[in-house]
Amino acid sequence: xxxxxxxxxxxxxxxxxxxxxxxxxxxxxxxxxxxxxxxxxxxxxxxxxxxxxxxxxxxxxxxxxxxxxxxxxxxxxxxxxxxxxxxxxxxxxxxxxxxxxxxxxxxxxxxxxxxxxxxxxxxxxxxxxxxxxxxxxxxxxxxxxxxxxxxxxxxxxxxxxxxxxxxxxxxxxxxxxxxxxxxxxxxxxxxxxxxxxxxxxxxxxxxxxxxxxxxxxxxxxxxxxxxxxxxxxxxxxxxxxxxxxxxxxxxxxxxxxxxxxxxxxxxxxxxxxxxxxxxxxxxxxxxxxxxxxxxxxxxxxxxxxxxxxxxxxxxxxxxxxxxxxxxxxxxxxxxxxxxxxxxxxxxxxxxxxxxxxxxxxxxxxxxxxxxxxxxxxxxxx
Amino acid sequence: xxxxxxxxxxxxxxxxxxxxxxxxxxxxxxxxxxxxxxxxxxxxxxxxxxxxxxxxxxxxxxxxxxxxxxxxxxxxxxxxxxxxxxxxxxxxxxxxxxxxxxxxxxxxxxxxxxxxxxxxxxxxxxxxxxxxxxxxxxxxxxxxxxxxxxxxxxxxxxxxxxxxxxxxxxxxxxxxxxxxxxxxxxxxxxxxxxxxxxxxxxxxxxxxxxxxxxxxxxxxxxxxxxxxxxxxxxxxxxxxxxxxxxxxxxxxxxxxxxxxxxxxxxxxxxxxxxxxxxxxxxxxxxxxxxxxxxxxxxxxxxxxxxxxxxxxxxxxxxxxxxxxxxx
Numbered sequence: 001x002x003x004x005x006x007x008x009x010x011x012x013x014x015x016x017x018x019x020x021x022x023x024x025x026x027x028x029x030x031x032x033x034x035x036x037x038x039x040x041x042x043x044x045x046x047x048x049x050x051x052x053x054x055x056x057x058x059x060x061x062x063x064x065x066x067x068x069x070x071x072x073x074x075x076x077x078x079x080x081x082x083x084x085x086x087x088x089x090x091x092x093x094x095x096x097x098x099x100x101x102x103x104x105x106x107x108x109x110x111x112x113x114x115x116x117x118x119x120x121x122x123x124x125x126x127x128x129x130x131x132x133x134x135x136x137x138x139x140x141x142x143x144x145x146x147x148x149x150x151x152x153x154x155x156x157x158x159x160x161x162x163x164x165x166x167x168x169x170x171x172x173x174x175x176x177x178x179x180x181x182x183x184x185x186x187x188x189x190x191x192x193x194x195x196x197x198x199x200x201x202x203x204x205x206x207x208x209x210x211x212x213x214x215x216x217x218x219x220x221x222x223x224x225x226x227x228x229x230x231x232x233x234x235x236x237x238x239x240x241x242x243x244x245x246x247x248x249x250x251x252x253x254x255x256x257x258x259x260x261x262x263x264x265x266x267x268x269x270x271x272x273x274x275x276x277x278x279x280x281x282x283x284x285x286x287x288x289x290x291x292x293x294x295x296x297x298x299x300x301x302x303x304x305x306x307x308x309x310x311x312x313x314x315x316x317x318x319x320x321x322x323x324x325x326x327x328x329x330x331x332x333x334x335x336x337x338x339x340x341x342x343x344x345x346x347x348x349x350x351x352x353x354x355x356x357x358x359x360x361x362x363x364x365x366x367x368x369x370x371x372x373x374x375x376x377x378x379x380x381x
Numbered sequence: 382x383x384x385x386x387x388x389x390x391x392x393x394x395x396x397x398x399x400x401x402x403x404x405x406x407x408x409x410x411x412x413x414x415x416x417x418x419x420x421x422x423x424x425x426x427x428x429x430x431x432x433x434x435x436x437x438x439x440x441x442x443x444x445x446x447x448x449x450x451x452x453x454x455x456x457x458x459x460x461x462x463x464x465x466x467x468x469x470x471x472x473x474x475x476x477x478x479x480x481x482x483x484x485x486x487x488x489x490x491x492x493x494x495x496x497x498x499x500x501x502x503x504x505x506x507x508x509x510x511x512x513x514x515x516x517x518x519x520x521x522x523x524x525x526x527x528x529x530x531x532x533x534x535x536x537x538x539x540x541x542x543x544x545x546x547x548x549x550x551x552x553x554x555x556x557x558x559x560x561x562x563x564x565x566x567x568x569x570x571x572x573x574x575x576x577x578x579x580x581x582x583x584x585x586x587x588x589x590x591x592x593x594x595x596x597x598x599x600x601x602x603x604x605x606x607x608x609x610x611x612x613x614x615x616x617x618x619x620x621x622x623x624x625x626x627x628x629x630x631x632x633x634x635x636x637x638x639x640x641x642x643x644x645x646x647x648x649x650x651x652x653x654x655x656x657x658x659x660x661x662x663x664x665x666x667x668x669x670x671x672x673x674x675x676x677x678x679x680x681x682x683x684x685x686x687x688x689x690x691x692x693x694x695x696x697x698x699x700x701x702x703x704x705x706x707x708x
Contacts, residue, residue: 224438
């Protein structure tokens with residue numbers, strides 16, 4: 001009951017703080033609209049220079065290598081995977097890569113056969129893409145297709161001048177795109193998971209500010225003098241921020257469904273669980289950050305910069321596929337990355353809540369660690 | 382004072398240190414039920430630390446502190462319900478109205494429903510904020526905020542009210558409101574611990590006074606008792622500042638009838654020349670006055686005022702510590 005009294009007071013205080021309201025609810029909505037409108041979620045433009053493609057070259061001939069060279073010539077960076085298709089699928093599912101290409105053992109044989117025999121089956125590459133990142137995978141897909149077409153044309157022109165004209169009329173390397181059943185992601189599917197994580201973590205700023213503000217103004221001391229435990233005070237504050245976080249997430253999901261065609265059909269409970277866990281971790285982070293500053297100015301400057309930094313390195317603001325390798329690895333030290341994984345599993349990969357529970361568990365673990373350190377460090381007096 | 386001589390709070394050999402800094406050093410006193418007990422001392426004397434320990438939110442380094450017979454370290458909810466605290470800072474929510482502030486803190490003490498509404502109305506009337514009850518505290522004047530600060534500490538009808546410098550930065554009207562409120566509450570039986578570095582406030586309000594300096598309680602008695610311990614009168618002479626006044630003071634200190642001599646800078650709106658007040662404490666002002674005037678005449682000091690008065694708590698503090706309360 002007393003916890004609810006504290007939560008209600010916090011919500012009433014926030015309701016009268018227009019700038020905080022704008023930041024908590026207005027900014028996420030505006031940014032979602034802006035980014036959602038800017039991209040159709042299809043992502044077929046932009047530079048591919050340096051984008052990484054996992055390649056498993058099982059070809060016994062030379063054409064496989066030539067295909068890889070053509071892709072690299074087009075600006076892609078081939079990362080070789082010796083474990084075959086299964087290993088590529090695992091690494092993509094983990095989120096380390098967006099696209100993988102498997103060059104089958106008979107690629108050269110079929111490639112060369114198709115140059116002289118128009119009835120021979122086309123050489124085919126298997127492309128495995130992460131449905132969670134259609135923007136980048138779409139770009140890479142186009143480049144791989146284009147690179148192989150150039151390979152075909154140059155080979156034909158060099159070695160089989162007679163066949164060149166005929167070959168130019170049809171593709172001789174097919175791209176069999178796998179894992180693409182949900183590749184038609186909407187702008188909501190593409191942008192909202194990152195935004196839902198980033199903006200919920202921005203609650204940490206509010207948690208830090210309210211704790212420090214109450215300590216500075218003496219109201220925290222006043223609450224401590226009353227028959228209210230420290231756990232109840234913190235619980236009340238957590239409750240208030242949880243309500244805010246859930247409203248914020250609900251607003252984003254509502255807008256996503258209404259205007260950006262967000263797909264939540266199979267995952268509403270999963271989204272709720274992920275949101276709740278993320279809010280818990282965000283509040284823990286906010287409380288921990290409150291222990292590092294002495295003044296409100298220090299706290300607000302520090303948390304704003306820190307949260308922005310976490311947003312960038314975690315992949316919530318920039319797709320992880322566009323980050324350098326070391327930063328992708330680094331992203332997993334942030335709770336954001338795991339929460340993002342959970343949302344992407346649920347919304348983009350159509351996983352079940354159970355199958356993404358490991359991600360949610362990591363987010364919860366971050367929250368527990370944050371709260372533990374914060375409680376050990378926070379000076380109520 | 383409506384004392385029935387039962388201590389409501391007992392402090393024994395209280396010490397509180399932060400590393401090498403000793404904030405409270407071996408303080409002992411009792412607060413009798415029904416009295417207004419004052420803690421007088423300059424900033425940094427240890428008054429607020431003592432109040433924090435009494436209210437149970439700060440553990441002592443050593444010593445025993447109890448309120449209504451309960452140890453402040455283990456007293457829990459019954460202890461907290463018995464104590465009301467009005468902190469030195471304005472511990473109110475600026476974005477909430479006066480009424481909402483009172484409701485919130487009332488609820489924390491378990492007051493609900495009709496009882497809460499009635500208590501809020503009563504407190505608003507007591508501190509004269511009824512008409513502004515539904516305005517945000519941020520729009521209140523400094524004095525109104527102080528009054529709201531006081532009302533919050535009284536919401537749960539405590540037995541012991543700890544008032545920590547409640548009149549800092551307060552206009553005269555609000556100060557009177559606070560004084561009248563404290564007196565009225567005390568008449569109804571509320572025990573009050575009142576800390577201040579304003580000697581006049583403590584003299585006007587308190588039945589007994591403890592004087593603190595540098596963490597120690599250096600005297601504790603009724604106001605009359607403390608003043609009587611000094612005895613005599615204080616002669617104050619206002620003169621133009623001069624280098625020779627130090628020599629005059631030294632000579633006066635040699636006189637057997639004079640207990641204490643002090644020179645303090647005095648402000649004057651009438652003259653641009655710096656002025657000094659010479660304060661001389663003596664049991665026999667009639668016999669000291671002629672040689673004092675004679676000494677001043679000898680150094681050709683220009684006398685602007687002459688006053689003989691009874692000693693006050695400021696003089697007590699000066700005698701005990703060798704410095705003024707506001708130094």
